[in-house]
Amino acid sequence: MSSELPSMDPLLSVRDLRVSFGAVQAVRGLSFDVHEGEVLAVAGESGAGKSLTARALLGMPPRGATVTGSVRLGSDELVGAPRSARTALWGRRVALVPQDALSALSPVHRVADQLAAAVRSVDRTSRKEARARAVAALEEVGIPADQARAYPHEFSGGMRQRAVIAMAMLHQPDLVVADEPTTAQDPQTRRQMLDLLARRTGATGTALVLVTHDLDTAREHADRLLVMYAGRLVEAGPVEEVFARPRAPYTAGLLASVPGEGLGAVTYGAPPRGRGRPQAAGRFPTAPPAERLAERRRLPAIAGAPPAPTDLPPGCAFAPRCPLADATRCRTEQPEPQTHDGRTVACHRWRELPDDPAELFLESL
Numbered sequence: 149m150s151s152e153l154p155s156m157d158p159l160l161s162v163r164d165l166r167v168s169f170g171a172v173q174a175v176r177g178l179s180f181d182v183h184e185g186e187v188l189a190v191a192g193e194s195g196a197g198k199s200l201t202a203r204a205l206l207g208m209p210p211r212g213a214t215v216t217g218s219v220r221l222g223s224d225e226l227v228g229a230p231r232s233a234r235t236a237l238w239g240r241r242v243a244l245v246p247q248d249a250l251s252a253l254s255p256v257h258r259v260a261d262q263l264a265a266a267v268r269s270v271d272r273t274s275r276k277e278a279r280a281r282a283v284a285a286l287e288e289v290g291i292p293a294d295q296a297r298a299y300p301h302e303f304s305g306g307m308r309q310r311a312v313i314a315m316a317m318l319h320q321p322d323l324v325v326a327d328e329p330t331t332a333q334d335p336q337t338r339r340q341m342l343d344l345l346a347r348r349t350g351a352t353g354t355a356l357v358l359v360t361h362d363l364d365t366a367r368e369h370a371d372r373l374l375v376m377y378a379g380r381l382v383e384a385g386p387v388e389e390v391f392a393r394p395r396a397p398y399t400a401g402l403l404a405s406v407p408g409e410g411l412g413a414v415t416y417g418a419p420p421r422g423r424g425r426p427q428a429a430g431r432f433p434t435a436p437p438a439e440r441l442a443e444r445r446r447l448p449a450i451a452g453a454p455p456a457p458t459d460l461p462p463g464c465a466f467a468p469r470c471p472l473a474d475a476t477r478c479r480t481e482q483p484e485p486q487t488h489d490g491r492t493v494a495c496h497r498w499r500e501l502p503d504d505p506a507e508l509f510l511e512s513l
């Protein structure tokens with residue numbers, strides 16, 4: 149994926165990343181960059197390979213996985229590095245905000261003590277100093293000092309998630325990877341948590357990779373969006389440009405399928421509130437007639453389901469579900485990502501996408 153800041157070296161550079169289990173490839177040749185301070189949302193349906201990608205970025209592939217290609221964080225290559233070299237980066241240069249905050253916290257230790265231990269695992273400091281830093285870090289995420297010594301089970305879900313964010317940010321890492329950090333929460337808490345995460349990483353210039361199913365999340369918090377399907381990149385680019393005019397039929401289908409937030413409803417109106425570069429005024433199309441929006445809100449999800457990595461069709465993996473797929477090239481030749489004008493797309497027929505690509509999916513009603 150090409151950068152908007154070509155003069156700056158990327159913080160994170162991923163090239164031809166592949167994650168396999170035996171002969172089965174679940175991530176199949178992914179390449180992208182993340183720059184310092186940037187927020188990249190990685191979106192796609194379940195099974196697209198988002199979590200495996202996230203784990204590879206952190207140098208934490210699951211047991212049994214073989215990772216090839218390159219994941220460079222600054223000058224450090226993570227793929228093929230010994231475990232000791234990878235773990236040395238954890239907490240200091242890369243940190244994870246996991247899906248399940250409970251799993252990240254020990255049930256038998258007080259929250260402040262866990263953060264203090266995390267301080268001391270990286271910095272040689274006194275217990276007193278570590279505890280003071282832990283309490284300060286918790287206060288920064290809205291957990292008052294008098295609650296810092298509670299046990300995780302005494303916290304609400306939202307507080308636990310905030311504690312995990314505080315823990316991830318303790319050493320101001322270069323990169324935080326958040327894997328659907330707030331899936332289980334109600335939408336308001338979820339938004340608050342993502343706002344907090346974006347604010348905390350934004351304050352320190354930490355890059356953030358947000359793994360999400362939720363395109364709203366991407367729109368509100370990310371500078372760039374990377375859409376995955378069946379282990380491959382489908383489309384990547386500045387988030388507001390992708391929303392305003394997706395190039396891949398799959399992206400258009402995903403946008404059109406968001407319940408109550410179809411392509412029109414998501415895109416028109418106020419620009420996103422992400423912490424990215426200022427939005428150019430007037431880049432968003434004017435709103436379509438209300439009846440069109442109502443029509444789009446009834447759109448079903450893209451017909452069918454993504455293929456399992458063990459059962460990939462020949463050609464483009466999305467072809468069997470794609471209203472634009474032809475019977476020849478799309479069905480026989482895998483499209484490679486191509487970058488034009490800062491946008492990357494892997495689709496043989498992206499130039500033929502209609503001006504209003506949601507139309508493609510309207511026809512499937």
Ligand SMILES: Nc1ncnc2c1ncn2[C@@H]1O[C@H](COP(=O)(O)OP(=O)(O)OP(=O)(O)O)[C@@H](O)[C@H]1O
Pocket residue numbers: 169174192193194195196197198199200201210211212361456457
């Ligand atoms: N440990 C594993 N062993 C074998 N296959 C795995 C393993 N982990 C993941 N996979 C397979 O790899 C594919 C991608 O998984 P991954 O968890 O990265 O998807 P995802 O996009 O994060 O999905 P979700 O949004 O549901 O978390 C899936 O088909 C999954 O079944």
